[in-house]
Structures are given as structure tokens and as C-alpha cells.
Amino acid sequence: MDNLCGIWIAPDGRAHVSVARADGTREERVENFRPFAWLATPPDDDGPPLPPGVTVERLNGEGAFIALAHADNFAAQEALLAFAKENSLALDAIRPPESQWLLQRRARLFADVPFGRLRRCQLDIETASASGDFSDAAKPDDRVLAIGLRCGGRDRTLVLAEPTDAAEKKLLEDLNAVLREEDPDVIEGHNIFKFDLDYLRQRAKRLKVPCAWGRFGQRAAFRHSRLKVAERLIDFPRCNLPGRAVVDTYLLVQLHDITARELGSYGLKEVALHFGITPDDGRRTYLEGSKITETFHADRARFLAYLTDDLRETSGLADLLLPTFFEQARAFPILLQEATLRGTTAKIDLLFLEEYYHARQSCPVPPEVAPFEGGLARSFQEGVFHHVLHFDVASLYPSLLLAIGRNPRNDTLGVFIPLLARLRDYRLKYKQLAKSAPAADERAEASARQAAFKILINSFYGYLGFSGARFGDGELAAEVTRRGRELLQALITEFERHGCVILEADTDGIYLSSEKYFAAPEALLALVAPIMPPGVGLEFDGRHDAMWCYKAKNYALRDGDRIILRGSALRSRATEPFLKRLTDRLIAFLLGVETESPLGLLADYRAKISARELPVAELAKTETLGQNPDAYERLIAEGGKPRRAAAEAALQLVPRPRMGERVAYYVTAKAKGKTADWSRARPVGLFDPVAAPYDPVHYLEKLDDWLERHGPFLGVKSAPPAPPQGELF
Secondary structure, eight states, rough: OOOEEEEOOOOOEEEEEEEEEESOOOEEEEEEOOOOOEESSSSOOTTTOOOTEEEEEESOOOOSBEEEESSSSSHHHHHHHHHHHTTTTTOOOOHHHHHHHHHHHOOOOOTOOGGGGGOOOEEEEEEEESSSSSOOOOSTTTEEEEEEEEEETTEEEEEEESSHHHHHHHHHHHHHHHHHOOSSEEEEETTTIIIIIIIHHHHHHOOOHOOOEEEEEOOEEEEEEEEEEEEEEEEEEEOOTTTTTTEHHHHHHHHHHHHHOOOOOHHHHHHHHHHHHSSSSSSSSOOOOHHHHHHHHHOOHHHHHHHHEEEEEEHHHHHHHHHHHHHHHHHSSSSSSHHHHHHHHHHHHHHHHHHHHHHHOOOOOOOOOOOOOOOOOEEEOOOEEEEEEEETTTTTTHHHHHHOOOOEEEOOOOHHHHHHHHHHHHHHHHHHHHOSSSSHHHHHHHHHHHHHHHHHHHHHHHTTOOOHHHHHHHHHHHHHHHHHHHHHHHHHHHHHTTTOOOEEETTTEEEEEOOOTTTTTHHHHHHGGSSSSTTOOEEEEEEEEEEEEEEETTTEHHHETEEEEEEEHHHHHTSSSHHHHHHHHHHHHTTTHHHHHHHHHHHHHHHHTTOOSSSSHHHHHEEOOOOOHHHHHHHHTTTTOOOOOHHHHHSSSOOOTTTTOEEEEBBBOOOTTBOSTGGGEGGGGGHHHHHBBHHHHHHHHHHHHHHHHHGGGOOOSSSSOOGGGGOOE
């Protein structure tokens, strides 16, 4: 079933599938499905009988889960779960059931459907606010004004005819009809989970309109969910559509930014400018949120242009960020929506479990992985250097794993290394096709596939060292990092032998300065490459005019007038704008992009902050909430610690933001009993220059701290003495 475009397992246990025909239309079919689960202990022949419709078979090997149970339908599966609980039988099952069905058949979504033939629909809504505040779906008179849909590049805008419940109900019913007619595989939106679909759900419930947005005549299902993005958890109301995927570009942008860390905001307009989807030429239509209702009534053409631009930007973002996850759906037995919302470990587990299922091999439990030493990360220099070259070991850890050739300790079937080798071969095949395929769309698809396989291959090492990985092996992961450190150190020694100044080394790459080889890096590569072990390659990865070395894993590179920042100390989104601007000016000055020293800007900030003339937005710190404000409030009421400034500011907002959302706050002047920063935090939106002004002393101290850390690079050894307190007021 190579053209599978959607699947939903019904409550009766049957699989409803959507298949792409050659002419691009979709055909719906119904297939059989027998849900399954692994058992740690097979039921005893002398014990209680199995529930009707359940069969159990003993598996090969001595893994912890030594039996496999199949159920005739979901009712039998539920009976099995109850049976296992009553008889204290450890049970392990794959979720959701659609992944089970794909795994059983070794099937993949979109296996023979290129990205260009995926049926995509972008969705964006605009809403009214009777009070002028942020629109609230729970308020009777705050309603949906328009639903923008872009299906296959064609705009279909649904507009409220009049401000009545009857007209809004008709609008929601029209949405159901359009989705049924267009039958998209994917519905895309920016912040679509938290806003668009949740708002539509609330209005549909109030007006008694079914959210019939799924395939096979099915309704949407909502549940609370969380997504881990680096160190942060994002709370959102997840929407599942039977047979379709919901893709939130707001989440994809954050997943992208884990490594890039280039974005100061995840809002649609800002991100579209960053990625070049919308040029900064003034032709994009912008509207303030408070003006949307007014513009809807007074200037309908401008309102619709704004909505159309939102759809265009959402489509452009998905064009850039979705192909990687689309390729994952083609590689794993997983739904496309699950591919965007699940971690790499769970995806890799599915590949291994597929092999174990079909081989009828017993499965292990995830082992505990003890901490081990990571890769080499070291800064060798401080200051500014020129003639910078970067060399990188290609796929270091996967290459070392293949060179070692040892499977994880509990991989009794021995699938880890063969699977890694097969995926590497796939990647090399598509990497070549990305260069040689005759058609542009074929090259683009091959490029996306090789990039997805690259991410997957590089994740195999991380999988080994993760305690939640079923086939993890900390000792093997430690051996890989040990060899990686030794290899990187050998490369450093060899580069130094050829007269290079080593600037920075991090896991699998080395930055160095060499005036001699700057124009001919391939010659240097040829001198150093012979020390590489078999199967591990060294690559030249780029040259840079200059590099500022600040500290380990934190540096700036200059390419012409372009500056590239690396490291959380230089790219933290929590840094106040005035300090970020100072640091940017410092880097541009040190790297020769600008001639003006940041010390003049520093003096200007001192004067304006002392006089409280600097806008509060320049001083505001923006942080991501790591906890829901309501939960934080309960914790504090029960005596919990620590108190957090961002969380305290969030408690003052109406409505309160969710975990994972960002809160901008400033620190007010000290008052009796309030000296800690958290006790003086106030949302920027509630700034009052008279009743709650910001504290100049607090922000002047931040300037002193900045100068203490960065002054040595400017020849300044200490901050000037603080002005007398009276000069501040």
C-alpha cells in the first residue's frame, strides 16, 4: 500500500485508510487490524483463562517481554489490559494503534507520494473582540469573523455575513463542508493548536456545530498535551483529526531553533521576515490585534489582505520546516502529526520494535544508563582572530559506531548496527540524487530525504545514552565518546604541527587560524586526513574572515558584513534588549564590521536609565514559563520554592499564559519589604511610569556587570563608580 495518505483505527478495531490514486484523488478503504501487546510473563496454563478473542505466543530469546498477545478487536484488547492488571502481568503496548497497524504491515505513510503531491491546507482565523481586549471564545459576543483556508495554493475564505449566532453557525458549518470537499492530508497553521482550532472548538460547542474536520466522517478529538523543546515544556490543547495530520508551524519553528537559536520571537510575522518568506519591503499587510474588528467593518479589503498574508506565510514556513518530518513519516511506522510531536528516541524504538515483532523475538526493558563523559569541548583562545578555517569530522559518532561494529548489550536480535548501516546507505543515495537528479523537484525531495536521514543517523548515538531508550547502552556510548575525544585531540595535534592556531574544538569540529592555508584549505586537509581511521572522514566546512572567541561554545564568526553567533551566552532570548544591542555592537566592533565602539552606547544607556528615559521595552526581560501559573501559585501557597520573576509576572496577567509561553517583565523600584527581583517583577503590558516605574539602580548594575565581562576585550578593566543615589531621581 505505497500510496497510503491517512489512517484511523475505529473503536470497532477496523482500520480506515485513505489511499492516493494515480490521478491525485483519494480512495477510502477498510482493512483488518489485530491490536497487540508484549507481556513480561505469559499466562500460566493452570491460571485464570485468557479473555475471549486474545491469543498469546511465546517469543524467542530471553528478553524481559517474552510473550506476544494479539486481540481480535479493541474490546478484547481492553479485556487483556484488565486481565494483565488483575494478575500483575507487566504489559507493554505501542501507542497510538495506527503505529501498530503500520508496524504490523511494514507500511509507511506517503511512501510513494512526493511532498509536492501532499494535499496541504493552511488555516487561519480572525476573531472579534467586543471589549477591545484579546478575543475570548467564551464570551458570547466575541466570535469568529473569518476563516481563511488555502488548499493546494487556492484561497477559500469564509467570512461572517453578520454579527449573529446564526451567521457564525453557518460559518462553522461551511468550514466542515470545505474540509469534506477538499479532503486535505494535512492542515497547517501557526499556533493552530492553542488558538485557531481551540477557538473554533469552543464556538462550535456553544453553537452546537460538530467539529467534523476529520476523514471518514469523523469529528476532531481534543486533549491536553505537552511538547518538550530542549529544556522547555510547552503546554497546548492537542487536536487529533482521524485520517489527517494537524501541523503547527509555531511548534516546528521552536524545534528548528533548538540548534539555530537565531530567533528572538516565534510570532508568524517575525519568523516570516527571518526566513525571507516575506521581504521587508512594506508590501505585507499588518494589523494591530486591537484594530482587527474595526478593520473588518471599515476596510474589508485590507482585512482580507491581512488574512491572506497570514496564510501565505504559514504555507511558506511549512514549505521550509515540514519536509523533514514528512520524510520521517516515510521512514518510521508513525503518523505525520506524531512525527512532529514525538522525540527521536520513541521513533527509533519503533524501527527496532518492528524488527523484533516480525522476528517474534522477546523485547528488553529500557536499561538505566549511568552518566558518562561526553565529547571534547574546549576553547583554546580569547579575543579576535583572522584567517579562520573550520574542519568537521563527517558523522563522527555514527561512523565510530559502525567502525566499532558492536550492537547494544540487550539487542539480542542484532539489528542496531545493520539498521544504522542501511540508513547511512540510504542517506548517501539521496545525497547523490540531490545533486544529480534531472528535475528540480526531484533534487529538492532527495535533499529533504538525505537531511532527514542525516538527523536520524546522528540520533543513534544519542539514543544509546538515553535511559528511556529500550536498546540503550551507556558503556557503548561512552566508548564512542572516548574514541571521539581521542580522534579530535589527534587532529588538534596534527593541525598544530602544520603551524595552525587552534581556536575552538567541539565534539566533532575544529576552528583554527591559518594565514598560510586560508586560501588553500584543501591542501591542509590533504596533509591532515591521513591520520583518520578507516571509515571516518574529515571535511573542510568553511572559511571565515574573523572570529571572536569569548568562551567555550560561545563565539562569533564574520563572513563579509554577516555575523554568525554561536552559544547561549551570545544568543539567549532571555537577554534584555538593551544588553543584547550592546553585545551586538561590541561584536560588530571587534570583528571590524562597525567602527563605532559600544562604549558610547553604554554611556548613552547610563544617562537615559538614570533619568528613566529609556523605554521599558528596552529593559524588559522575556522568559519562557516552565510551569503553568496556576500550578506555580498553588506551589507557592504550600510553601514551595524558589520564587521566579517571570512566574510572578504571569500571575498578574488576564488571561494567564500557559506553560511554554513567553512573558516579558521589568523590575520596579524597591519598596518596603520588596527587595528581591521576583517580588518586584511586573508585566511590561502593565507598565505604569508613575505608579510602578522601573528601578534605575537595578538596570545600571546590569550595565556594570556587562562591562566587567566584556570590558577586557575593549581595554577597559573596571566599571565606573556608581553615581550617588540622589542623582537617579
